[in-house]
Amino acid sequence: MIYSYLPFIILLLGACAYFIGSAKAVAVSGGSGGIRSLHSLPSHYGALTALCCVLPALMVYALWQIAEPMVLTSMIKKGLPAAMLQLSANEFSLVLNDIRNAVAGNSLSGSGDTVILAAAQRYMALQATAGKIASAVILVMMIAAVLIMYSRIHIHLRARNIVEGLIRISIILCSAVAIFTTIGIVLSVLFEAIRFFKIIPLQDFLLGLDWSPQTAIRTDQVGSSGAFGAVPIFVGTILIALIAMVVAIPIGLLSAIYLSEYAHPRFREIAKPLLEILAGIPTVVYGFFAALTVAPFIRDIGTSLHLEVSSESALAAGLVMGVMIIPFVSSLSEDVLHAVPQSLRDGSLALGATQYETVKNVVVPAALPGIVGGILLAVSRAIGETMIVVMAAGLSANLTFNPLKTVTTVTVQIVTLLVGDQEFDSPKTLAAFALGLILFFFTLCLNIIAIRVVQKYREQYE
Amino acid sequence: MATENKQTMKPFSVHMNKDLQRRYRAEKRFQRCGIAAIAIALSFLALLFASIIGSGYTAFRQTFIELDVHFSEDLFKDENLAAADYAGLIKQALRTAFPEVKERRALKSLYMLVSPGAAFSLQDMVKEDSRLIGSRQKIWVPANDDVDMLIKGQMKATEAEADRRLKDDQLGWIGQLEKDGKLETRFNTTFFTSGDSREPELAGIWGAVKGSFYSLLITLLLSFPIGVAAAVYLEEFAPKNFWTDIIEVNINNLAAVPSIIFGLLGLAIFINFWGLPRSTPLVGGLVLTLMTLPVIIIAGRASLKSVPPSIREAALGIGASKMQMVTHHVLPLAMPGMLTGAIIGMARALGDTAPLLMIGMVAFIVDIPGGFTDSATALPVQIYLWADSSERAFTEKTSAAIMVLLAFLICMNAAAVIMRKKFETKW
Numbered sequence: 001m002i003y004s005y006l007p008f009i010i011l012l013l014g015a016c017a018y019f020i021g022s023a024k025a026v027a028v029s030g031g032s033g034g035i036r037s038l039h040s041l042p043s044h045y046g047a048l049t050a051l052c053c054v055l056p057a058l059m060v061y062a063l064w065q066i067a068e069p070m071v072l073t074s075m076i077k078k079g080l081p082a083a084m085l086q087l088s089a090n091e092f093s094l095v096l097n098d099i100r101n102a103v104a105g106n107s108l109s110g111s112g113d114t115v116i117l118a119a120a121q122r123y124m125a126l127q128a129t130a131g132k133i134a135s136a137v138i139l140v141m142m143i144a145a146v147l148i149m150y151s152r153i154h155i156h157l158r159a160r161n162i163v164e165g166l167i168r169i170s171i172i173l174c175s176a177v178a179i180f181t182t183i184g185i186v187l188s189v190l191f192e193a194i195r196f197f198k199i200i201p202l203q204d205f206l207l208g209l210d211w212s213p214q215t216a217i218r219t220d221q222v223g224s225s226g227a228f229g230a231v232p233i234f235v236g237t238i239l240i241a242l243i244a245m246v247v248a249i250p251i252g253l254l255s256a257i258y259l260s261e262y263a264h265p266r267f268r269e270i271a272k273p274l275l276e277i278l279a280g281i282p283t284v285v286y287g288f289f290a291a292l293t294v295a296p297f298i299r300d301i302g303t304s305l306h307l308e309v310s311s312e313s314a315l316a317a318g319l320v321m322g323v324m325i326i327p328f329v330s331s332l333s334e335d336v337l338h339a340v341p342q343s344l345r346d347g348s349l350a351l352g353a354t355q356y357e358t359v360k361n362v363v364v365p366a367a368l369p370g371i372v373g374g375i376l377l378a379v380s381r382a383i384g385e386t387m388i389v390v391m392a393a394g395l396s397a398n399l400t401f402n403p404l405k406t407v408t409t410v411t412v413q414i415v416t417l418l419v420g421d422q423e424f425d426s427p428k429t430l431a432a433f434a435l436g437l438i439l440f441f442f443t444l445c446l447n448i449i450a451i452r453v454v455q456k457y458r459e460q461y462e
Numbered sequence: 463m464a465t466e467n468k469q470t471m472k473p474f475s476v477h478m479n480k481d482l483q484r485r486y487r488a489e490k491r492f493q494r495c496g497i498a499a500i501a502i503a504l505s506f507l508a509l510l511f512a513s514i515i516g517s518g519y520t521a522f523r524q525t526f527i528e529l530d531v532h533f534s535e536d537l538f539k540d541e542n543l544a545a546a547d548y549a550g551l552i553k554q555a556l557r558t559a560f561p562e563v564k565e566r567r568a569l570k571s572l573y574m575l576v577s578p579g580a581a582f583s584l585q586d587m588v589k590e591d592s593r594l595i596g597s598r599q600k601i602w603v604p605a606n607d608d609v610d611m612l613i614k615g616q617m618k619a620t621e622a623e624a625d626r627r628l629k630d631d632q633l634g635w636i637g638q639l640e641k642d643g644k645l646e647t648r649f650n651t652t653f654f655t656s657g658d659s660r661e662p663e664l665a666g667i668w669g670a671v672k673g674s675f676y677s678l679l680i681t682l683l684l685s686f687p688i689g690v691a692a693a694v695y696l697e698e699f700a701p702k703n704f705w706t707d708i709i710e711v712n713i714n715n716l717a718a719v720p721s722i723i724f725g726l727l728g729l730a731i732f733i734n735f736w737g738l739p740r741s742t743p744l745v746g747g748l749v750l751t752l753m754t755l756p757v758i759i760i761a762g763r764a765s766l767k768s769v770p771p772s773i774r775e776a777a778l779g780i781g782a783s784k785m786q787m788v789t790h791h792v793l794p795l796a797m798p799g800m801l802t803g804a805i806i807g808m809a810r811a812l813g814d815t816a817p818l819l820m821i822g823m824v825a826f827i828v829d830i831p832g833g834f835t836d837s838a839t840a841l842p843v844q845i846y847l848w849a850d851s852s853e854r855a856f857t858e859k860t861s862a863a864i865m866v867l868l869a870f871l872i873c874m875n876a877a878a879v880i881m882r883k884k885f886e887t888k889w
Contacts (some may be wrong), residue, residue: 132836167785178709178713187730251502253499259496262496281813284845288664290847356493418729447714
């Protein structure tokens, strides 16, 4: 009972500890000079007491939360009849699941089984006792911590330094989350990908021309093994990204140049946020737009020109993706153009060049590294974009460069392979992680190169 | 100048003028290209909004049919009111409205006019007020989605009968209902209050909105404190060494990693390794936290950078420790910028779909989630699910859901802009 409220109790006791600590600090400073004789402010003593009291308690609580199911399950196991213990690992885990369900109160399968019900009851009894013990241990620990701190507080205790040290450690941990995330990504895709490459050799995956991951249920069916040659997927991804860049680079770059070199400030003030709306629209909306409006439109135009256009053509997906990327290209290149020093422009104009000639011969060449960096970032985004292609591009892996045909991309395949029921041993599911690994490393390289290029460029003019 | 030139050195000036004109033409052309580029981009924006609003505004209204329902006592003999045959009540009411229909198949297509959800609304009415039993009531019940499409003009009665989902006899009945004033469109409250459904006329976004809300709550509670702490450390405390360089490269790179990769991380680590429940806002929120963190950290650092060093020096000068300087002076000044970054990050998290697909928030879930560990879906995922469905009535639902999503996003971004304007300090 008390166990379920434990986190609140811990925090409440922590608050009490804060007041006890600061009151004690005021009390010990009672001599000449008041609290000026203390090393730190009373609030620091309070905070130190509270931290000493709460942190270990929370740690024990968290550890117990994680360890409890394991410990209790192993205790339950001893009491089960011998016949059950001889079951295979899979069946035994089913039994344990039944017990857990019975504990949670929703016994759907095998509700009549007395053995399981008895085990569940024993589990609950154990849980209750364990909760009581854990609560008692934690509360005793907290009170002891407060008492020890209370006796330790004196005017020379460097409370502020200790508290600030603790805060510093915690903010270092917070900034390390970024590293942990990257490690997590690498590990999560790497392990499954290695398992995949044990089944399908790496060269077959990277160089194979045939992709049909659907494995048959019966082994004697046609194509039961599945084929995992990823070249058609890579080609499809590149094709769609290429179409997107053909749309986004000219439009994005020209609008950036116009906005930064020509536009009246008032026009700029209106046009720029409007362009940025394009970047803020969720990709699922673009996907719906592509499937609902753009794809039928392109197909109609194609049929009126007597061309055979697939209803999920690469062109539609690429076009809409290009629109999505326009603000990305334009805002990045505008930043870069802004960084070009005015003196370069003035020099060129003073020699009699028109503004166009200045832009063409001076500003853009000077900004080129930065623009290229921005475009690389945009390419990485186009390759990793998911929803547009999931909704507007197809599933069939055709090895073609014809933009009117259906192609598929890495992200589409990841989504189709992983959505729905999965078994984590089949190469079909593992293939998604292999594709994820390729996608991650490819975009990682693009990003790192692009970020380096942009930073180098910025430093050049700063 | 030009005329003077013409008189004195004619051959040269002609050449020069031509050249100049060519150069000016190029200049004009280039400017026009720039304007055209902006116009193309903005017209895409306009087209997108027009196509979404054009196909979605009708979803906010819904067709209802008035039925004369007789809650006869024979049907409510059982103690359990929920077990009564409410679908039978509806059928009976339809039969009394159209007594001339006798044949089984005709009756079946007559019953098709009313939504299967009508029975549930009758059930709710009886549950609320059991005195209804035995009485006769005129009740408005939702029409089936095909009728709805016809009334809204999205299904043309002029099409060939084989191409239509409503047949000629059904059109006749609908015409009669319309003539008798027993058919009208009303504001569609179902759309805002119910969860997903297989029947378009019963489907709503409330479940998805709540799922999104729970996920974003977790995201905000985790990513804002962690993001601010990380930004403070990197900007104010971190020494310039190998490790902080690595952290910095990591953050910049994570901001550009495709969101689907975060979904893979969530699937492999949160669900398979930690054993957190699938399809829940808890896991969704955690994944979105990892995605939003770099955005918040980058915005936070920029905002800390804009606080002038004089503030720091003044604080240190009067004896504050470094931590006191940050918490008492720098952080409060940088807070508006950090909040703006957080809102923009949250807006991105709200619109993101791909990572949620990976962690199983795409299931068909009718119930409205009541907590962080209930199975749920999210608003953009709901849009994806409806966009996939083949029924025509779901197209307008999809567009309407997109309008709701965009409204949320616009509000969030407007809040960010207003906040930036209001608290912007020029030092």
